[in-house]
Structure formats: C-alpha cells, structure tokens
C-alpha cells in the first residue's frame with residue numbers, strides 16, 4: 524500500500540539524507556536547491572524556518588494522518604526540505620484508499636485534535652490547546668484562472684460546493700474567487716477540483732498533480748511565468 528510504503532521508508536535514513544543535504548547545500552551554496560517557498564505544512568508548522576530546524580524527518584506524522592494528506596517532500600521541494608512532511612491535497616482516489624484527502628484537523632477521526640502534532644516527537648508540529656479547524660491557517664487557496672473550468676465559462680461549482688468554510692464566492696459571470704480571510708487552507712476545494720483531467724490535452728509540461736485550485740502557504744505569490 525502506497526501509504527505504508529512511504530511511511531516505512533521515512534525514518535533514520537531520511538534524517539541522515541536530509542541533514543547531509545542541508546550540509547551539502549550550505550557548503551556549495553547551491554541556490555537552485557533552496558526551497559521554493561510553496562510547501563504547505565501540517566498544522567503547527569507554519570513558521571517554516573523554525574519547522575525546518577526542528578523536524579527530524581521521522582515520518583510519524585505521515586504515518587498517523589487519517590486523511591492521507593501528508594507526503595514526504597522530495598528534492599524538487601529543495602534539499603533542506605527533503606523528507607519533511609508536506610500537505611498534498613491532490614492525491615487521487617487510488618492513492619487515498621477511501622481517506623478524505625484534505626485536512627479537517629482530525630475532526631472526523633480524533634475529536635478535532637490533530638494527530639500529526641500529537642505524535643510529533645520533536646515539537647516541529649506544535650499547537651496551542653485551542654487550535655482547531657476554525658483557527659488553523661494552513662495556507663490559502665489560489666485559483667489558476669487559465670485552468671479553471673468556471674473561468675473558461677464551463678459552469679463548474681465543485682470547489683464552492685466542497686468548501687466547509689464558505690470561502691469561495693462567484694462573481695456576476697459565475698467565476699469563482701477566494702475569500703482569503705475566510706479560507707483556512709484545508710484543501711477540500713483542491714481535492715474536489717477536476718480541472719486538470721478535463722483539460723489534460725492542453726496540459727503541456729505542467730505537473731500532473733497541479734489542479735486549477737491549489738493551496739499555497741500564506742504570503743506565497745505566483746511567479747510571473749505562471
């Protein structure tokens with residue numbers, strides 16, 4: 524099972540690899556291996572520099588997530604991040620095996636207490652007692668208008684229907700927008716979005732797991748060529 528394979532290979536070797544990678548990057552000054560700043564982290568890890576220093580790449584958070592949304596970062600995310608947990612709300616049904624595919628702060632499976640932070644041995648995922656689905660801010664949804672079916676006037680409302688925070692609204696032309704204040708980055712809209720499949724013939728070299736609505740960390744801004 525993919526989930527267990529990922530978890531099983533995510534231990535001490537990963538920590539060593541990650542630490543070695545950090546050292547190599549610092550020694551060589553390879554700016555191209557620096558993280559691009561677009562990784563969303565599990566609850567309690569929104570201070571990225573503190574998180575990178577504290578996470579020991581043990582994989583416990585990934586193992587316990589009941590919703591299947593934590594995956595290990597790869598070299599494409601930057602050497603300093605390799606094997607750290609990142610949120611992935613674009614996993615397919617065959618990868619999720621019936622799991623939710625977005626973060627509900629463990630409301631359904633652990634009375635709203637984030638399991639990932641509960642098991643983290645290093646404090647990298649660190650939450651206040653009053654942390655909840657309503658107070659979390661994992662990121663903000665961003666709509667790629669060139670890929671969005673509704674922005675192509677094809678009448679899609681899947682993201683709005685999926686949003687538990689009512690943070691997506693439509694303008695007078697039935698095109699969706701995100702209320703950045705209301706959005707908590709839960710990823711339900713991204714998980715629901717089907718736009719990539721619908722326009723895949725024109726996908727060019729875009730990564731197969733990027734959907735027309737995607738969650739990015741607070742403060743992220745699209746690159747000029749995106």
Ligand code: SF4
Pocket residue numbers: 565566587588589590591592593625626627628629636637638639640
């Ligand atoms: S809070 Fe729960 S659902 Fe969200 S990432 Fe952590 S373990 Fe997964």
Ligand code: SF4
Pocket residue numbers: 577578579580581582583584585607608639642643644645646647648
């Ligand atoms: S449980 Fe904590 S230390 Fe282990 S990989 Fe997850 S965030 Fe890092």
Ligand code: SF4
Pocket residue numbers: 663664685686687688689690691701705706707708709710711712713738
């Ligand atoms: S817009 Fe998307 S990420 Fe934001 S709260 Fe709604 S479903 Fe969650």
